[in-house]
Amino acid sequence: MVERLTVVPLHRVSTVEAVANAVRAQVLDGDLTPGTQLREVALAQAYGVARHGVRAALHSLVQEGLLRHLPNRGVFVPRLTTADVTDLHTLRCAVELEAVGRLADGAGSLQGVRKALGALASLPADAPWRDLVMADLAIHRAMVDAVGSHRLSRVHASLIAELRLGLASLSEKGEKRSSMLPEHRDLVAAIAGGSRQRATALMRAHLDQAATDLAAVVVPAERLDTYWTAES
């Protein structure tokens, strides 16, 4: 007779994971401006770990697409180009449109999405723009997570992280603030409405808009150094 007991995943973090998390947080929070190099020895003594650990952590982040590696030169915080934005947009469309389609078909629960939507709605009218962007991303993430595919969620998370590299410089435009909430409400309504056709069409327009907004503020795909644009 085996007891049926609920168990929490119990997540241990190794040192390299810890370092990776720390560095990732710094990069995503914009503490490290694009173009700066992450030197192994500096990080090693800063975090009090061996250089090998730092190397492994950086290698992870490079694989995630959050950093760029140049052989024998080091690891750098990349600067998104318009080419990167369109590339990421393609992948984002793939992931989120499939997710929205499945949700519209009735797969998964919209509970998490509604919660994220509520979080956006309950932000004060003068909340910092950054908080709005985060709430926005949280809604999209909730949609993907609602599908229940680990791998889909993982790809999406990685994609969004990379997108945030450029999002840091995305300044507020007045009309965006007011349109953000109703726009996402419409999206969720369309999904709940059950029309795959309508929901995906609305979502694609939404994503296209986001991509063009971002492409506008990001450096053009000129060769500013050819370094940061190409991936490993």
Add this chain to the structure above:
Amino acid sequence: MVERLTVVPLHRVSTVEAVANAVRAQVLDGDLTPGTQLREVALAQAYGVARHGVRAALHSLVQEGLLRHLPNRGVFVPRLTTADVTDLHTLRCAVELEAVGRLADGAGSLQGVRKALGALASLPADAPWRDLVMADLAIHRAMVDAVGSHRLSRVHASLIAELRLGLASLSEKGEKRSSMLPEHRDLVAAIAGGSRQRATALMRAHLDQAATDLAAVVVPAERLDTYWTAES
């Protein structure tokens, strides 16, 4: 006056990349049966590299999803479960349907796809089943690559690699062999026809079929050990 000279990418492979490639090839070719552990010291002296290099390589492959890591226990080649198959199927639909949709809309060239289709067509009638599967995958890969999004291609490649873990055990069924070529011909024709609607519908049916075929031969999502199914 700067000379305009064509340049080949020239990519050097580090030792960890080399080891990662070698191990990946072994896993994908089925040299390592699911469940076997990859011991660091053994690999290190087998390939004549330091243990740190092996660790880094294995870490890479784990992040790719090709291997599983159990803390303080080691890395193992996983056994796909039906849960994994449906999970991968979801991601595959996302990537390939978006790709097909864009191609049907006229984005990208079908040249590479036609070439891959030709490769399948020119296989001898008694070619080993394995070659047919590879030609099949090559066509799908060509479709995704034709979109021209590096990140989309990267996700697809990683996804297919993981799928191949289960594909090894997929035995031939008579009617599949004869239907494979015309089925892909129809797909390409639908794409070239320019109807996004029709092309994606056909593709989805195609992928659904592939997923159910694979799910049939893969171990059910029972808890055979909970190890190989959950990801990092």
Add this chain to the structure above:
DNA sequence: GCGCGTAGCATTGTGGAACAATTCAGCACC
């Protein structure tokens, strides 16, 4: 036989030091 603790061993996780390889900046030289 069965449960249980325990000791030993194998393997992973991490740190430290060393050295080769490569890049880069500076500088003389032509």
Add this chain to the structure above:
DNA sequence: GGTGCTGAATTGTTCCACAATGCTACGCGC
């Protein structure tokens, strides 16, 4: 301007050591 040298800084790789963890087998009491 272009070329080549030289030395410092940084990365790439190896080797060794040791702690932490997991596994297995043995012994012991019952």
